[in-house]
Amino acid sequence: MVSTRKKILAFAITLAGLLVLFLLAVNTGSLKVTPGELIRGLFVEYNENVAAVYDLRFPRIFIAMFGGGAVAVSGVLLQAVMKNPLADPGIIGISSGASFAAVIITAFFPMLYFVTPLFAFLGGMAACVLVYTLSWKGDLSPLRIILVGVAVNAVFTGLMSAFNSASGSSYSGVASIVNANISMKTWEDFQTLLIYVVIGLGASLFVSGQCNLLALEDKTVRSLGIDVTKSRILVSVIAVMLASIATAIMGPISFLGLIVPHIARLLVGSNHKVLIPYAIVLGAFSLLLADTIGRTIAMPYEISASVIMSVAGGPFFIILLRRSRKGYGQ
Amino acid sequence: MDNDVFKVENLSFAYGRHQVIRDLSLTLSKNRITTIIGANGCGKSTLFHLLTKNLQPERGSIFVNGKNIRDIPLKDFAREAAIVHQYNTAPVDLSVEKLISYGRTPYHTMGISKDSNEDEKKIRWAMEITNTEKYKDKAVSQLSGGQKQRVWIAMALAQDTKILFLDEPTTYLDIRYQLQILRLIRQLNREYKITIIMVLHDINQSLYYSDEIIAMKEGRVLKQGKPETVVTGELIRSVYGVSLNMREVDGKPFVLPV
Numbered sequence: 228m229v230s231t232r233k234k235i236l237a238f239a240i241t242l243a244g245l246l247v248l249f250l251l252a253v254n255t256g257s258l259k260v261t262p263g264e265l266i267r268g269l270f271v272e273y274n275e276n277v278a279a280v281y282d283l284r285f286p287r288i289f290i291a292m293f294g295g296g297a298v299a300v301s302g303v304l305l306q307a308v309m310k311n312p313l314a315d316p317g318i319i320g321i322s323s324g325a326s327f328a329a330v331i332i333t334a335f336f337p338m339l340y341f342v343t344p345l346f347a348f349l350g351g352m353a354a355c356v357l358v359y360t361l362s363w364k365g366d367l368s369p370l371r372i373i374l375v376g377v378a379v380n381a382v383f384t385g386l387m388s389a390f391n392s393a394s395g396s397s398y399s400g401v402a403s404i405v406n407a408n409i410s411m412k413t414w415e416d417f418q419t420l421l422i423y424v425v426i427g428l429g430a431s432l433f434v435s436g437q438c439n440l441l442a443l444e445d446k447t448v449r450s451l452g453i454d455v456t457k458s459r460i461l462v463s464v465i466a467v468m469l470a471s472i473a474t475a476i477m478g479p480i481s482f483l484g485l486i487v488p489h490i491a492r493l494l495v496g497s498n499h500k501v502l503i504p505y506a507i508v509l510g511a512f513s514l515l516l517a518d519t520i521g522r523t524i525a526m527p528y529e530i531s532a533s534v535i536m537s538v539a540g541g542p543f544f545i546i547l548l549r550r551s552r553k554g555y556g557q
Numbered sequence: 558m559d560n561d562v563f564k565v566e567n568l569s570f571a572y573g574r575h576q577v578i579r580d581l582s583l584t585l586s587k588n589r590i591t592t593i594i595g596a597n598g599c600g601k602s603t604l605f606h607l608l609t610k611n612l613q614p615e616r617g618s619i620f621v622n623g624k625n626i627r628d629i630p631l632k633d634f635a636r637e638a639a640i641v642h643q644y645n646t647a648p649v650d651l652s653v654e655k656l657i658s659y660g661r662t663p664y665h666t667m668g669i670s671k672d673s674n675e676d677e678k679k680i681r682w683a684m685e686i687t688n689t690e691k692y693k694d695k696a697v698s699q700l701s702g703g704q705k706q707r708v709w710i711a712m713a714l715a716q717d718t719k720i721l722f723l724d725e726p727t728t729y730l731d732i733r734y735q736l737q738i739l740r741l742i743r744q745l746n747r748e749y750k751i752t753i754i755m756v757l758h759d760i761n762q763s764l765y766y767s768d769e770i771i772a773m774k775e776g777r778v779l780k781q782g783k784p785e786t787v788v789t790g791e792l793i794r795s796v797y798g799v800s801l802n803m804r805e806v807d808g809k810p811f812v813l814p815v
Contacts, residue, residue, distance in 0.1 A: 229650065436668035440659060442648045446611050450642070451716070452635030452663035497648040498655075 229496040237494040238505060245292075245512045252288050252519045253280055286412045290420055291518040291532060292511035294477045295487075297424045297469040298322075299510025300431050300503055302484025303491070304466035307438040307499065308459050309372055312489065313547060316351075316470035317481030319376025323383035324354025325471035326479045330387050344423055344475045351471035354379055355463060384479075416476050423472035428507060430465045435499035438462060442497065480514070480533040482540020487513050489547065562587040562720060562752050563608065568617035570603055577603045579776040580617070585769075590746050590753040592763040595773035596797050601756050602724065604773070608754070609640045609722055621720075635663035638720040639713035643728060645705075647697045653708050654693040657683055660715025683714040686749075687741065703734030710741065721745065723755040727762070735759075739766050760812050764788055772796055785810050 250262055258276050260268065268277025298316060305314040305321075316322045328350025332343050339346075362368070362375040437458045440448050445455045470484070487510045488502070495505045517539070518532040563585035570578040577600045585591050593601045606612040608619060610626055619626045621637060629637070639660070647656055660683065661676045670676050684690040687707040692700065697708055706726060713721060723742065727735040743766055745751045757763045763770055764784045772779045772787055774796050780787045788810055790803050802813045 433668075440662065442646075442651075443659075444642065444644065444646055446606075446640075446642055447645060449611055449631065450609060450635060450640040450713075451659060452632035454631055496650045498650075 229494070234495045234501055234505075238508065241505070241508050241512055245508060245515070248512060248515055248519065249288065249292075252291075252515055252522075253284055255519055255522050256284065282414075286414050286417045287518065288515060289417050290412050290476060291515045293417070293420055293424045294473040294480075295483060295510040295512070295514025296507040297420075297427060297473040297510070298480055298483045298514070299487035299491075299506040300428060301466045301470040301473070303488045303499070303503055303506045304431060304434075304438065304462050304469075305484070306488055307441050308462045308466065310442070311372055313373050313485065313544070314376075315482060315485035316466065316474075317479055317484060318380065318544070319358050319372065320354040320378075320380035320383055321351045321358075321467055321470050322474045322479035322481070323380050323387065324357075325351035325467075325474040327383045327387045327390075328353075329475045330390050334390055344419060344472050347471040347475035348468055350383075351467040351474070352464070354383060355467050359463075412476070420472060420476045423468065427465055427469040427472065428503075431469070431503055432500075434458075434462050434465060435503050438499040438503075478531075478533060480536050482536050482544060483510065483514060483517075485547070486536075486540055486543050489543075560587050561585065562622060563754070564620040564623075565608070566618050566620075568604075568607065568614055568619065570600075570607060570612065570615045572603075577776050578607065581777055582617075583771060583778050583781060585752070585754060587752050588746070588750050589768040590742065590755070590766060591769045591771060592767040593754070593756045593771045593773060594758075594760060594763050594796070595779075599773045599796075600776040601773050603776075605722065605724055605756055609638065610634050611640075632663050635716060635718075637718055638722060639716040639718040640722040641706075641709050641713045641724065641726055643724040643726075645709050649696060649698045651697050652693070653689055653695055653697055653700070654680070654684070656697050656708060657689070657693075657711045657715050660712040663716060679715050679717050683711040686714065686745070687711040701734075703730050703737060706730060706734070706738055707741070710738070714745070719750070720752045720754070723753070725756050725758060728758060735762070742766065760788065760793070760814065764810060764812075788812070 250265075253265065254260060258280055260274075260276050260280055264274060265277055265280075268274035269281065301316045301321075302314065305316060305319070306312055308314075325347040328346040329343050332339055332346045357379050358372060358376050361379075362371040364371070437453070440451065440453055441455070441458060441462070448455050448458075473480070488506055491502055491506045491509050494509075495501045514532055514536075517535040521530040521532050521535045524530060561584045563583075565581060565583050568578050568581045569576070581600075581604070593604065595601045603612065607614055608626075610629075610631060613627075621629070621634075626634060658676070658680050661670065661679065664671060664676065681690075684693060687710055689704070689707050689711050692704065697705060700708065710723075710726070721742075726738050726742070730738065739762060742753055742755070746753050767784055769782065770784050770787045771781045772792055779796060780792060790801065793799065793801050793812060804811045804813060
């Protein structure tokens with residue numbers, strides 16, 4: 228078991244790390260500003276460099292942080308609901324379902340851009356329902372969910388690439404969703420993300436007690452007076468919403484929802500009342516780290532955060548898969 | 558009639574086309590220990606799940622204290638009856654006290670306790686009577702089989718119900734822990750007036766610890782009544798298909814399961 232002191236330490240260190248990383252990310256690129264200049268430039272007097280950083284770098288940094296938190300929590304919730312440590316919105320196709328819907332809107336109904344998050348959510352729900360129904364055989368075998376999820380993911384990813392190619396890759400909006408590129412994001416994008424993410428994360432904290440109970444056997448949960456099916460649906464919808472909105476703005480990012488919850492569980496334990504808040508912080512840190520690495524590693528070119536996540540996440544997934552016989556929460 | 562806590566009328570249930578419970582009717586008495594016995598696959602587990610709202614009847618009805626359980630919300634039912642299942646899992650790092658506190662869930666609204674003093678009191682009582690207080694900060698996963706079983710019983714007791722169901726509470730335990738659990742069950746019944754309904758595999762333990770026995774065969778009640786009148790050589794032949802010798806010890810019948 229993880230002691231309270233260790234949990235507080237994990238929170239403190241990760242938050243401090245996030246702050247340092249934030250300052251580093253602000254200063255990554257041709258323009259440099261010191262923390263002092265930054266604070267003065269933001270709150271006291273106009274500074275040309277700070278203004279440029281504010282318009283160009285801040286949106287992507289904030290999007291990476293909030294989107295990272297959202298995807299990480301989505302992973303935590305899916306793992307609780309499916310009793311499966313390998314569930315990840317990227318791997319099981321929820322993100323690609325959401326981005327496919329977002330791509331269709333962006334390509335065919337660009338004037339409806341403001342409902343893109345809603346359609347992304349419907350796309351994510353469609354993928355989630357597909358995975359559930361296709362892998363249900365009296366129970367939800369962890370491995371079957373992953374296998375079906377991989378297939379669902381492949382279909383949506385394929386459809387998305389097809390649309391991207393068929394539209395001549397000319398819509399930068401489409402391409403940026405397909406490639407999960409967050410370099411050209413604006414404050415408006417962040418605002419859209421923020422509203423849904425705040426609602427989604429608030430809701431996830433609200434269901435943290437139910438997530439704890441779902442780790443027990445279904446019949447045990449039922450004998451405690453909880454309608455397991457309703458509880459599952461509620462938690463799933465929140466998970467899909469978080470993953471979908473993040474995807475609508477950033478594009479699909481795999482493995483983040485897998486790696487972060489896993490490390491978080493090692494550091495703060497499996498009590499969701501602690502795990503979910505911590506996954507928010509660690510998720511923000513991880514995606515910002517991936518994005519910042521992607522910006523620096525091959526300067527002046529950029530590698531997208533999702534590519535960094537895939538390269539780092541693939542081996543991690545294999546390790547987890549090999550250990551998965553132990554199952555969730557046993 | 559006032560003495561009946563459960564009343565089952567013409568109950569039928571099937572898994573797909575496999576009929577498990579066939580037109581079964583019975584009543585269960587208040588403040589007693591009733592044990593359901595029967596061969597593997599006779600439907601006793603299914604009956605158990607039907608009685609505890611874990612499965613929905615295909616036909617027929619089940620009444621608890623005169624109310625059809627179909628019309629009782631899950632949460633209200635959880636305040637009337639608690640269930641200890643045969644097979645349980647918990648996260649590796651879940652502490653004993655935390656798990657037992659889950660037993661208070663039926664008294665919470667939207668995850669918030671209405672009376673945390675009452676919660677605290679019931680959790681402490683449940684730990685005391687099951688003798689689990691001394692390892693309340695340990696992880697459930699670190700405990701032995703017998704200790705684990707007492708913790709799961711404690712969680713059910715924290716639900717503060719007048720009815721307690723136990724599905725094969727002694728399976729997988731060695732004889733010392735089996736007796737510990739059975740004596741605890743008897744104490745819960747005699748001292749705290751909790752109606753006990755359980756499934757047991759051991760015929761002798763059923764005989765010794767029950768006030769009433771229900772023998773099931775092929776989805777029906779073969780015989781119900783006091784242990785010494787129900788369990789006879791003939792019944793055992795009919796239920797299990799084997800001939801066993803019966804002996805009398807201290808005025809109670811015992812079978813020699815060899």
